[in-house]
Amino acid sequence: MRSAFFGAMAGYKALPGIAGWPQMVIAVFARIPAAMVPLGAMVAFTDSTGSIATGGLATGFVAIATAIFSPLIGQWVDRYGQRRVLSIFAPLNAIALLALFLAAIWGLDEAPLFLICALTGATTIPIGSFTRARWSEVTQNPKELGTAFSYESTVDELVFVLGPAFVGFAASAAVSAAPLGIAAALVIVAVLPFALTSPKRMPASPAEEPGEDAPVxxxxxxxxxxxxxxxxxxxxxxxxxxxxxxxxxxxxxxxxxxxxxxxxxxxxxxxxxxxxxxxxxxxxxxxxxxxxxxxxxxxxxxxxxxxxxxxxxxxxxxxxxxxxxxxxxxxxxxxxxxxxxxxxxxxxxxxxxxxxxxxxxxxxxxxxxxxxxxxxxxxxxxxxxxxxxxxxxxxxxxxxxxxx
CATH class of the missing domain: 1.20.1250.20 (MFS general substrate transporter like domains)
Known part of the structure; x- marks a missing residue:
């Protein structure tokens, strides 16, 4: 039983050989902005407007837009490939986050603020979803795929726990809007490279051999x-x-x-x-x-x-x-x-x-x-x-x- 346990855990050693260390590291850092933004928006706009209700609404607009647009981004990726779609959304998300940061600095409120929050949520790339989609394509071994999904869930959990903690540290060490500015920077240095190194196309089935840019x-x-x-x-x-x-x-x-x-x-x-x-x-x-x-x-x-x-x-x-x-x-x-x-x-x-x-x-x-x-x-x-x-x-x- 002891050898079986260590043999199973050793399966994690194979993952970098399948996906590559650079991709795995980039994917970890690329998750952080999405983990920071909900609480970051709450803290920043509660402070800038003096209303916790406004802070809650700001977070709600981000979450709702993310929930609505994530499946649509996934459908576009299934049709046109990760690289083409994500390379469009990553810079848009960086711009939206920068606008959100400035909105907190300038004290924007009501409709203009909620519009920027919605744009931020709509352009957020669900990194964990796309890394799992990649794993399902690069390995057909059920054991390796299960190991990859376990790894991804562990990373998701840790980022989910540490992201809000990082928000608290950044907001207390600088200004309340600082986490939003950091999130925008991370999109540029991590999410954009994730997008640009994404596969161009993941075929629908082995029998299909579409042209590189032709939709299937x-x-x-x-x-x-x-x-x-x-x-x-x-x-x-x-x-x-x-x-x-x-x-x-x-x-x-x-x-x-x-x-x-x-x-x-x-x-x-x-x-x-x-x-x-x-x-x-x-x-x-x-x-x-x-x-x-x-x-x-x-x-x-x-x-x-x-x-x-x-x-x-x-x-x-x-x-x-x-x-x-x-x-x-x-x-x-x-x-x-x-x-x-x-x-x-x-x-x-x-x-x-x-x-x-x-x-x-x-x-x-x-x-x-x-x-x-x-x-x-x-x-x-x-x-x-x-x-x-x-x-x-x-x-x-x-x-x-x-x-x-």
């Missing part, structure tokens, strides 16, 4: 969404779980008189999730996707319910860590299920749609969880969060029937 027949986005609907539901539930859990732990920390500790407590769930995502490579292939989803959903539900009855912040944080141990594998499994369910030629649309589902889920979870926390305390938000993994369990039953 691709599945419609509605067909892709229908095919991957189980994975979309799982990802939407995970996003909503994230958002409601954020609201719950924020309220719980305030209840215990330590509001500043909320971020650290929540980060433990992200750390547990990232660690288990990395360890997913040791799970034997004989364990089906349905079984993984069922176990993940049940574990998330049980430990979230246990979290409700904890009488101090330390044990609450421990329960969040345990919850993350089940969340990470479920996240990885959702991407694997989408890869298997997606129609040929629709991989980029599938992966970006999953990211959009996660983004929408976080926004919905934050709104509902925040309302419940205000009305019924942290227990109300946690009860709502605990219901979401139950939905994931039902999707696991559906996956057991269709066996992707």
């Amino acid at each position: 027949t691709r599945p419609g986005i509605l067909m892709t969404l229908r095919k991957i609907s189980p994975a979309l539901i799982i990802m939407g539930c995970i996003g909503t779980f994230f958002g409601s859990s954020q609201a719950a732990i924020t309220e719980r920390a305030a209840e215990f008189g330590s509001p500043d500790a909320a971020g650290l407590s929540y980060a433990l769930m992200g750390i547990g999730s990232a660690a288990m995502a990395l360890l997913m490579v040791v799970v034997p292939d004989r364990v089906s996707l349905a079984t993984r989803v069922l176990i993940g959903g049940l574990g998330m539900a049980v430990f979230t319910l246990i979290t409700i009855v904890q009488g101090n912040l330390v044990m609450t944080s421990v329960m969040l860590l345990f919850t993350g141990l089940f969340l990470g594998p479920t996240l990885v499994t959702a991407f694997t299920a989408a890869e298997r369910l997606a129609p040929k030629g629709g991989m980029s649309s599938a992966m970006t749609s999953l990211q959009a589902s996660l983004t929408v889920g976080v926004s919905v979870g934050s709104a509902i969880g925040g309302g419940l926390a205000a009305a019924a305390g942290s227990a109300g938000a946690y009860l709502f969060a605990a219901a979401l993994p139950v939905v994931i369990v039902f999707v696991g039953v559906i996956l057991a029937r269709i066996r992707p």
Whole structure:
């Protein structure tokens, strides 16, 4: 068993040989702007306008535009290739972020501000989605692909946790708008190189040999969404779980008189999730996707319910860590299920749609969880969060029937 464990973990050593170290490093840094912008916009515009409501609306416009346009960018990539599409969107996103930075400096408000926020979200490139699409094309080995997806989910989790922390550091060390300026710079030095080194074309199937610039027949986005609907539901539930859990732990920390500790407590769930995502490579292939989803959903539900009855912040944080141990594998499994369910030629649309589902889920979870926390305390938000993994369990039953 010991040798099997180390043999599985050794699979990560093969990834740089498949994708190349430069590409993997660029992809990590290219994720950071998207992780910084939501909280960065909230902090910058709350400070510049003196209204937390305006800061929240600014973040909401970014998130909604990102969720709407990510699948569309994915569809265009499926049709025309990553390099052509992303090379257009990367500089546009850098310009939009620079405009957002200046809007915070100048104190813009209302319609002009929200328009810039929408443009920022609409031009945001979902890096994690496109790296996964690349992996699915450069390796046909299921074990290597599973290892790559585990690695990508771990990177996503770490950036998701560290991005907001970086926002807090930059805003406190300089001005509140500084994170937006840093995000614009990172788009130029990381996202643009990611775009320019993207593959020109990923064929729809081995039988098709289109010309380099000729569009090929691709599945419609509605067909892709229908095919991957189980994975979309799982990802939407995970996003909503994230958002409601954020609201719950924020309220719980305030209840215990330590509001500043909320971020650290929540980060433990992200750390547990990232660690288990990395360890997913040791799970034997004989364990089906349905079984993984069922176990993940049940574990998330049980430990979230246990979290409700904890009488101090330390044990609450421990329960969040345990919850993350089940969340990470479920996240990885959702991407694997989408890869298997997606129609040929629709991989980029599938992966970006999953990211959009996660983004929408976080926004919905934050709104509902925040309302419940205000009305019924942290227990109300946690009860709502605990219901979401139950939905994931039902999707696991559906996956057991269709066996992707």
